[in-house]
Amino acid sequence: MSEPTITRAEVRRCIDNRGPGLRFPPAVERAFETYRRRHQARVTLATIGPTLLIYNLFLIVDFLLLPQTFLIALVAHLLVVTPAILLAGWLVRREPGLILRESLTATIPLAMVAQILFVYALNSGPSADQYQFLVLPVLIYACVNQRLDFRFAAATTALIVAAYLAVLLPHANTVATQLVGLTIMPCVAYLGIAASYRMEWDTRYAFLRRLQDRLKREEAELAARHDPLTGLANRYALERRIESLQTGLHGSDLSVAALMIDVDHFKAFNDHHGHPEGDACLQRIAGALYARLRNDSDLAVRIGGEEFLVLLHGAGLADAVRISERIRRAVEGFGIRHAERHDHDVVTVSIGAMAGSLARFRVDQLIDGADSALYAAKDAGRNRVWPPFDDADANAPGRTRHAPA
Structure with missing residues (x-):
């Protein structure tokens, strides 16, 4: 019992x-x-x-x-x-x-x-x-x-x-x-x-x-590992996960994917709509990230401010891009009004993805690669996933989870 x-x-x-x-x-x-x-x-x-x-x-x-x-x-x-x-x-x-x-x-x-x-x-x-x-x-x-x-x-x-x-x-x-x-x-x-x-x-x-x-x-241990605003993991938990992957699975053929997510023009949104609205916006986005985790091995992290990271255990680049696109569409679908944008009227996110086996890459290298891909997504016009996504795969079935409490 x-x-x-x-x-x-x-x-x-x-x-x-x-x-x-x-x-x-x-x-x-x-x-x-x-x-x-x-x-x-x-x-x-x-x-x-x-x-x-x-x-x-x-x-x-x-x-x-x-x-x-x-x-x-x-x-x-x-x-x-x-x-x-x-x-x-x-x-x-x-x-x-x-x-x-x-x-x-x-x-x-x-x-x-x-x-x-x-x-x-x-x-x-x-x-x-x-x-x-x-x-x-x-x-x-x-x-x-x-x-x-x-x-x-x-x-x-x-x-x-x-x-x-x-x-x-x-x-x-x-x-x-x-x-x-x-x-x-x-x-x-x-x-x-x-x-x-x-x-x-x-x-x-x-x-x-x-x-x-x-x-x-x-x-206290839970608070030390989680972001108080969104309920997602924090940097400390991320460091522990990276350490665990590098120590326990270093050199294995397991593929790990990293997604770097940034809320487009969030500072302008926060300044115009106020911090309470900004916090509520981040919480909804965090819920969208958590809902796309496939199991307890995946991890969603709030890096700081409007930046998030997702680690997908055992996922290749195609999986990472598909999940990234689902996240992007979910956030855009929230329809959160953004009055300070000239390119779009709702809150959106840009996402960079990278995946590779731990036999070839360290986890921090995958994160750096995802960060570079994120900058490419922003340079390409924001509200998009990089590498580009094939629309034919956007509707592929996937499991979702309830948002964190």
Whole structure:
């Protein structure tokens, strides 16, 4: 399942509106569950060994307090509970869904408690009354170490307390033992549940902070690679793409095409119609460029001002010229009025194209060649593609993409 899309504003609202409740809005809750599933798998892997070691050291208590049932306890420890814990841990490491994962995690302390109460029920006397208190550290382990979802922690605690009292009350050797159990167990259960709630609240808050920081970094990285006005890539992203092509594909037969695009007489348009109209014009042209990209390997860049560059991955010169002509016609078709032009009454673009294999050209040489072709297009009268385009190919089918947000 892919991680849901979350905005930094949503996370900020979650942080600002944090109350005693533990649930997040659905999208954030799903992201938290994804994080928790992976985290719990790692924690289980790290703690399963120490858990088994400490639990099986309880056999020393069996040997000292209840030697008459030591062999039964040994079998229960090594042949029943330990394999059950290993199986539950293995399944949790496979990152199952919430209900199965938490149920498996809760199985570990529940199996321990079942073994302790079973052995306790087989014995009587003062030693047995001391033995039953082994349930207490297991309850603390369930609430604190296991880091169960609070709802499952509460249910697990309730099951442990109910099982403990169900065995203790009819079986205790003295009334004093019953009273001590009735006093201590609810107190430990309350402290365990309170700790579980507090830890989950803190875990969720820390998750929000980490998520906020991550989204902030991603936004900064995105801003560093994109032009804020048009949403196209910027010079920094272009440099990274050139570096990637030169490093990864240098010497290959892959053909790369470069298109240099310039808005004809844009300064006059901007001066006459104003900067807001100029910005809107550039945004529409950027949308036309982006819509003609064929896939994610192609790149549209705002070089600066009214100049743009398109890199076409795996395109020859014929492809480059066809796409250039589609861009030129699209911009002219917008019909954006240009009151300061004497040769045309709408905004147009001039485009220069060059293509070649990376075995013969560096990417910067292709860009320089496209720039020279752009000057040739301007010298030939603007609103045209250079090299010249065969009108018969203008209507060739091509994919388009939605403009950038």
